[in-house]
Amino acid sequence: MNIVKLDDSYKDKLNIFCNKCENLGWVNNSSIDNMRWNKVYRTGGAFLAGVVDDTIISVAGYCPLLEIDGNAWRVFYRSATLPKQGPNKGLHRGTGPRGRMYIDQFIEILPNSELYITTNIENKSYKHILRYHRHLELESQMKDSYISKLCEAVIDNTNQAVWKLDVEKYLARTK
8 A cells, every 4th residue: 555645636536435435424535525625735734545556545634733733733634444445453543554654644744743633522423433532542541652632622513532643652662
């Protein structure tokens, strides 16, 4: 799998990915509009994609997180991975091989920035979304964790936990 930065030239392939997400009932990734493509790129962010055999199998965006700080970036924004698409052996998508590939790219693209992950605290309509939140809770309790819960906040009209990714600890643990 290769991680690539998406631009308009990938929109046809991204639409195919979004259609698959829609068929799975994943609302946030069911269309380019629902992914908030224009908002992300307008604010200086972007989407990355995991590509295998010229097919997008996963996406993860990054955008400013001004609710926290002027140097804060929200990573794994609108992230999704199609089922049964490559290795994901880790506590959550940020600790498996694919997640580390994304984190490595976020660090390279956003040097000297503070990186944060947000998770829904509650979601009555899509309970599967909460699984990621529970995984980060477990990860944050590990002895050598590079994830720590900063706070809870309302972001995009949704109650979310904000998790800080400690880049130095991450690099020490994974390199």
